[in-house]
Amino acid sequence: xxxxxxxxxxxxxxxxxxxxxxxxxxxxxxxxxxxxxxxxxxxxxxxxxxxxxxxxxxxxxxxxxxxxxxxxxxxxxxxxxxxxxxxxxxxxxxxxxxxxxxxxxxxxxxxxxxxxxxxxxxxxxxxxxxxxxxxxxxxxxxxxxxxxxxxxxxxxxxxxxxxxxxxxxxxxxxxxxxxxxxxxxxxxxxxxxxxxxxxxxxxxxxx
Numbered sequence: 001x002x003x004x005x006x007x008x009x010x011x012x013x014x015x016x017x018x019x020x021x022x023x024x025x026x027x028x029x030x031x032x033x034x035x036x037x038x039x040x041x042x043x044x045x046x047x048x049x050x051x052x053x054x055x056x057x058x059x060x061x062x063x064x065x066x067x068x069x070x071x072x073x074x075x076x077x078x079x080x081x082x083x084x085x086x087x088x089x090x091x092x093x094x095x096x097x098x099x100x101x102x103x104x105x106x107x108x109x110x111x112x113x114x115x116x117x118x119x120x121x122x123x124x125x126x127x128x129x130x131x132x133x134x135x136x137x138x139x140x141x142x143x144x145x146x147x148x149x150x151x152x153x154x155x156x157x158x159x160x161x162x163x164x165x166x167x168x169x170x171x172x173x174x175x176x177x178x179x180x181x182x183x184x185x186x187x188x189x190x191x192x193x194x195x196x197x198x199x200x201x202x203x204x205x206x207x
Contacts, residue, residue, distance in 0.1 A: 020191040029184035036177025039170050046167035053146035053156050060147060062106035062155075063140040065118060067129045072099030082133050089128045102129040106155070108145065116152050123162045130160070 067079045069088065079085045092100060101124040107117045123130060131141045148154040157163050 019194055021194050022191050023184070023188050026185055026188035029181055029188050031181070033178050033181025033185060036174045036179070036181055039174030039177060041174075043167045043170035043174055046170065049148075049154070050146075050156050050158075050163065050167070053148055053154075054158070057146050057148050058111045058152070060108040060110065060145055061142050062108035062119070062145045063142055064104055064131060064133050065107040065140075066105045067133060068103045068105060068120070070101045070103065070124075071097075080133065085129065085133070092127075098126060101126055104130050104143075106143065106145065108147070110147065110149075110152050114152065116147075119147075119153050119155055121157060122155065123157060123160055 067085055069077045069079065071077070077088075079088065091097075103124050104121045105118045106121065107115070108119070109115050121130065131143065133141060135141050143157060144159050146156045146158055
């Protein structure tokens with residue numbers, strides 16, 4: 001006995017039903033974009049002085065003059081010997097001192113011949129100083145700095161990672177937040193056609 005399979009072979013599956021989905025939450029997504037703009041503004045606030053020094057300020061090779069440790073009670077201790085610094089660092093590790101901050105004071109000469117002394121680095125470090133007092137040759141350690149010509153006691157350290165980390169992260173997250181927020185806000189009220197999977201599963205179960 002033969003069976004007619006023409007109808008079965010020519011039959012096509014039922015079309016998948018679709019539904020419209022509107023994401024919504026337009027104001028919340030706009031808020032994300034605004035937060036991103038705020039972060040970008042904060043990054044400009046950090047980048048501004050750096051760019052001013054880079055374009056209109058002076059540059060110098062500064063020598064380490066002394067190293068200062070500020071403890072948790074805001075008391076300053078001045079170090080002029082690397083041996084004393086190493087002993088203090090070791091003691092801090094033993095006592096697990098995470099409150100003290102080490103700063104480096106520099107000496108440098110401006111382009112007009114003015115000698116600046118005990119100019120403190122804007123970067124501090126908890127575990128140990130950014131650099132020792134002396135280099136391997138026994139000479140004062142040095143660092144490249146930028147300074148404000150109007151106020152040479154304001155310096156920046158362009159070769160230090162910490163100088164650019166915070167403004168860079170603020171700018172990065174600000175740009176990402178603004179872009180994502182604006183994209184989500186733009187499509188918040190636009191209907192999106194999606195397959196109605198729940199209805200398809202229900203029809204299969206009933207069959």
